[in-house]
Amino acid sequence: MPTIRSGFAHPFEELREEFDRLWGSLTATPTMRAEWAAASGGFPLVNVAESDAAVTIEAEVPGLDVGDIDIAATAEELVLKGSRHASAPDGGDTGSGRPVTWHRRERLAGGFERRIAMPVAIDASRVEARLVNGVLTVTCPKSMQAQPRKVEIRTT
Amino acid sequence: MTSEMRAQNGAASAASPRPTPRAAVRSEGASAYTPNVDVCDCGTEVRIVADMPGSSADVIDVAFDDGVLSIAAAVPARELPGTLVRQEYGVGDYRRSFRLGDGFDASQITADLTRGVLTVRIPRLAAVRPRKVEVRTG
Numbered sequence: 478m479p480t481i482r483s484g485f486a487h488p489f490e491e492l493r494e495e496f497d498r499l500w501g502s503l504t505a506t507p508t509m510r511a512e513w514a515a516a517s518g519g520f521p522l523v524n525v526a527e528s529d530a531a532v533t534i535e536a537e538v539p540g541l542d543v544g545d546i547d548i549a550a551t552a553e554e555l556v557l558k559g560s561r562h563a564s565a566p567d568g569g570d571t572g573s574g575r576p577v578t579w580h581r582r583e584r585l586a587g588g589f590e591r592r593i594a595m596p597v598a599i600d601a602s603r604v605e606a607r608l609v610n611g612v613l614t615v616t617c618p619k620s621m622q623a624q625p626r627k628v629e630i631r632t633t
Numbered sequence: 634m635t636s637e638m639r640a641q642n643g644a645a646s647a648a649s650p651r652p653t654p655r656a657a658v659r660s661e662g663a664s665a666y667t668p669n670v671d672v673c674d675c676g677t678e679v680r681i682v683a684d685m686p687g688s689s690a691d692v693i694d695v696a697f698d699d700g701v702l703s704i705a706a707a708v709p710a711r712e713l714p715g716t717l718v719r720q721e722y723g724v725g726d727y728r729r730s731f732r733l734g735d736g737f738d739a740s741q742i743t744a745d746l747t748r749g750v751l752t753v754r755i756p757r758l759a760a761v762r763p764r765k766v767e768v769r770t771g
Contacts, residue, residue, distance in 0.1 A: 527715045527718050542748060564673075577675045610688060611684070
């Protein structure tokens with residue numbers, strides 16, 4: 478919290494601010510995206526395979542529906558963007574008159590954005606995606622220039 | 634976390650929510666991955682929500698025995714075309730168990746798998762549910 482200093486501040490005032498700042502940093506809830514990043518190095522985790530014709534990206538996105546993910550492709554990169562809902566609202570009530578108690582919260586929720594650089598140029602107009610049982614598979618056909626071409630050898 | 638409920642599996646991943654790549658744990662002689670879970674106590678029931686991407690209902694096994702709830706899935710292998718150029722996770726079976734203790738109605742446990750997320754509801758026996766007591770006046 479920036480404060481405008483006029484002349485000099487009283488030492489106790491400065492000390493109080495310092496404590497406020499420290500307390501704020503201790504009690505602040507880290508943003509979901511920071512948690513995702515800390516926990517996994519990025520969400521979703523991806524496996525990438527390359528064949529002669531295409532680059533295939535597979536990502537584990539349990540709980541996500543088709544409408545929860547946006548996929549944007551350019552020739553050089555693929556961007557996976559979206560958000561995942563928490564499994565139940567915080568402090569929710571289920572009719573027992575008692576708030577829920579969490580014993581474990583390992584499934585992180587919130588917004589995510591993952592950029593995956595393509596190993597070769599792809600044809601963004603022909604990218605296809607499938608979502609089955611929480612596994613997203615994106616097939617990115619290589620651009621014609623990036624595909625291997627068989628070279629005929631002449632003997633004359 | 635209360636002492637009432639502890640992940641029984643020695644490799645419970647609470648301390649390291651998501652190793653990269655996912656670390657396989659060995660138990661009962663076969664390797665399996667430990668799914669990330671949310672466990673919440675709603676008073677009338679305990680709900681376990683587990684991320685098990687790649688699983689379908691026919692490969693999942695949920696069992697409740699002697700106060701221990703076990704979830705497992707035999708996940709079929711998935712082959713990507715060509716050669717892997719980046720691998721951030723492995724594909725394999727899931728297994729994890731939870732010691733819930735007594736007071737649950739085993740016959741009323743339900744399990745649902747939606748989009749790779751398994752939700753198991755374990756209702757408490759009516760006798761041990763928290764009960765709100767009305768205070769009368771006069």
